[in-house]
Amino acid sequence: MELNQSRTEAFVRLNKLRERNFLCDAVLRSEDGGVFPVHRVILSMSSEYFRALFTTTLHTGEATNILLHGISSVVMTQILDYVYFREVDIRSDNACKLLVAADYLCIPDIIKLCCDYLMDAKDTIDADNCFGILRVARLHSFADLKTHARSFVLRHFVELSRQSEELLELPVEELQAIIESEELNVKDEKVVWECILRWINRHPDSRKGQIAGLLKGVRLGLLDETFLKEEVSKHPYVTGNKACKAVISETLTFLDDVKSLTKKYKEFITPRIAYPQIPQDVLFAIGGYRDGTMTDVIEAYDARADRWTVVEGVDSIGRRAHHRTAVVGFDIYVVGGCNGEEVLSSCFCFNAVTKTCREVAPMHECRYKLSVAVLRGSVYAMGGVACRVIHRTAEIYDRKSNQWSMIAPMNTGRICASAAALNDKIYVAGGCVNLFSPLNSVEVYDPDTNRWTFVAPMLSRRASFSCVEYHGCLYALGGFNETSGVIRTEKYDAAEDTWIKIPYMNFYARGLNTEAIDDMIFVISGYYNGTDFVSHVACFHDKENRWYQLAEMNVCRNFLSTCVIKNLPNASDYAYKHREKMMEEQTKKRRRSNVQEEGGEMLTRRRRIVKEC
Numbered sequence: 001m002e003l004n005q006s007r008t009e010a011f012v013r014l015n016k017l018r019e020r021n022f023l024c025d026a027v028l029r030s031e032d033g034g035v036f037p038v039h040r041v042i043l044s045m046s047s048e049y050f051r052a053l054f055t056t057t058l059h060t061g062e063a064t065n066i067l068l069h070g071i072s073s074v075v076m077t078q079i080l081d082y083v084y085f086r087e088v089d090i091r092s093d094n095a096c097k098l099l100v101a102a103d104y105l106c107i108p109d110i111i112k113l114c115c116d117y118l119m120d121a122k123d124t125i126d127a128d129n130c131f132g133i134l135r136v137a138r139l140h141s142f143a144d145l146k147t148h149a150r151s152f153v154l155r156h157f158v159e160l161s162r163q164s165e166e167l168l169e170l171p172v173e174e175l176q177a178i179i180e181s182e183e184l185n186v187k188d189e190k191v192v193w194e195c196i197l198r199w200i201n202r203h204p205d206s207r208k209g210q211i212a213g214l215l216k217g218v219r220l221g222l223l224d225e226t227f228l229k230e231e232v233s234k235h236p237y238v239t240g241n242k243a244c245k246a247v248i249s250e251t252l253t254f255l256d257d258v259k260s261l262t263k264k265y266k267e268f269i270t271p272r273i274a275y276p277q278i279p280q281d282v283l284f285a286i287g288g289y290r291d292g293t294m295t296d297v298i299e300a301y302d303a304r305a306d307r308w309t310v311v312e313g314v315d316s317i318g319r320r321a322h323h324r325t326a327v328v329g330f331d332i333y334v335v336g337g338c339n340g341e342e343v344l345s346s347c348f349c350f351n352a353v354t355k356t357c358r359e360v361a362p363m364h365e366c367r368y369k370l371s372v373a374v375l376r377g378s379v380y381a382m383g384g385v386a387c388r389v390i391h392r393t394a395e396i397y398d399r400k401s402n403q404w405s406m407i408a409p410m411n412t413g414r415i416c417a418s419a420a421a422l423n424d425k426i427y428v429a430g431g432c433v434n435l436f437s438p439l440n441s442v443e444v445y446d447p448d449t450n451r452w453t454f455v456a457p458m459l460s461r462r463a464s465f466s467c468v469e470y471h472g473c474l475y476a477l478g479g480f481n482e483t484s485g486v487i488r489t490e491k492y493d494a495a496e497d498t499w500i501k502i503p504y505m506n507f508y509a510r511g512l513n514t515e516a517i518d519d520m521i522f523v524i525s526g527y528y529n530g531t532d533f534v535s536h537v538a539c540f541h542d543k544e545n546r547w548y549q550l551a552e553m554n555v556c557r558n559f560l561s562t563c564v565i566k567n568l569p570n571a572s573d574y575a576y577k578h579r580e581k582m583m584e585e586q587t588k589k590r591r592r593s594n595v596q597e598e599g600g601e602m603l604t605r606r607r608r609i610v611k612e613c
């Protein structure tokens with residue numbers, strides 16, 4: 001401590017000498033007129049550029065009065081502050097300028113500090129500066145920063161394509177590389193098409209000749225066929241371009257081939273124009289119960305391809321069911337449950353980037369059929385049952401200290417309830433006070449007051465259901481009660497403290513999980529129908545106010561838990577790998593469906609004939 005303090009005091013004295021131009025043996029000049037007397041030996045300690053300049057015999061005589069091109073006096077002052085004090089004030093408005101100057105002057109410490117700031121600080125990269133940061137990272141070969149900035153561009157492409165002025169000034173090669181990326185975050189290829197038009201319209205005379213090359217970056221096979229024929233092929237930039245006509249003709253031929261595959265089988269390789277992009281948000285389904293035993297299987301759902309993939313080659317989270325999962329960053333916390341022999345208090349943390357699993361501190365209570373939520377970066381566990389005791393208790397996990405702490409108990413003990421975070425509070429809804437009495441009550445926890453209070457009850461009593469925050473409301477889906485086999489979905493408006501009904505799901509579901517991904521609600525359910533385990537997956541589109549059936553899991557099971565990791569940097573590791581086979585898989589499914597429909601119609605006709613006879 002004394003040594004560091006003495007060193008700091010020494011540099012303070014040296015800086016005072018510099019400011020008074022004492023013992024200085026060189027002068028730095030900025031392009032905007034700034035003059036900075038310096039000590040060559042001090043600069044040489046931090047900068048390889050100055051070390052070479054001051055020690056090379058070629059420059060020794062002329063290295064006392066130096067003009068620094070491209071560096072302002074403000075930036076030079078900040079660099080000298082670091083050289084003399086080892087302190088630098090990095091902000092969003094100066095980080096890129098400091099980074100470029102530090103790279104020019106070969107000061108690795110400032111380079112690292114600037115890159116870390118741009119990659120780690122919240123909201124540092126935004127729609128106004130992302131392309132500038134990407135350009136700096138590319139020109140100066142900052143690989144990690146380039147990856148980070150490019151990921152931001154791909155993630156926020158929809159917003160950028162409609163609002164960014166920097167995007168409109170990109171060279172065609174850079175725009176092409178962006179729209180051709182498999183990680184481009186768009187659900188509708190119309191967005192890509194409209195972005196191309198916006199970019200060309202900025203300088204139409206010089207850019208309209210680029211339309212054919214850019215059009216190849218659009219996944220035309222995923223566009224609505226009517227839109228392709230009426231909007232794309234008839235656009236003035238396209239109609240007079242032979243290369244564009246060839247691309248569109250190829251796409252229409254492909255779409256016709258897809259239609260014919262439903263009638264006649266042949267091997268079919270999906271072309272790139274119909275490849276869905278790699279999603280950046282990944283849904284995981286973990287554990288569960290199947291064939292009389294608990295499982296540790298993990299599946300990942302690719303929302304763009306509508307396919308499930310079994311995750312292999314990763315550490316096991318242990319066999320368990322009736323557990324819950326929670327996501328903080330890229331970590332999945334697996335909490336409580338049972339393993340077939342005992343109720344668990346144990347918890348595991350699976351990191352989706354490193355694909356490693358570690359055991360973390362256990363809860364104070366053993367819990368299964370519990371509720372879990374994440375708020376302010378902490379995991380909350382509430383209710384559940386152990387040894388036939390239904391818990392009112394609740395606890396919070398602190399990741400930094402790796403400790404669980406008890407918080408205020410709920411007003412009502414609950415099992416098979418569901419929890420979600422909304423408006424910086426935790427809501428716990430429904431569940432049972434015993435095995436046969438579903439509740440409709442809802443209570444909310446305020447972490448600032450450590451209190452639980454009741455809010456408006458749900459319209460239906462329900463247990464073994466799921467709540468999810470979506471578009472600022474709380475949705476309650478599925479479940480069971482003592483009177484109804486199918487319970488209508490409802491949503492809660494916290495501002496009005498009211499619940500309203502929304503359309504029924506298109507399948508019966510209890511013990512289900514819900515997640516919000518790709519701006520839709522996804523429902524994942526597995527249950528035993530008396531003869532086999534059945535998997536149901538569907539999504540709800542609130543703007544269309546309707547449900548869509550989706551691909552089933554590969555491993556059907558119940559009492560599993562799901563979660564979503566957003567902006568997963570290695571999402572491609574969990575994406576569906578066989579995109580070239582997707583159209584063939586889809587047409588096979590259509591043919592099976594057609595055969596079943598034809599068989600059903602034939603059976604109906606036969607029954608009608610028999611009845612008439």
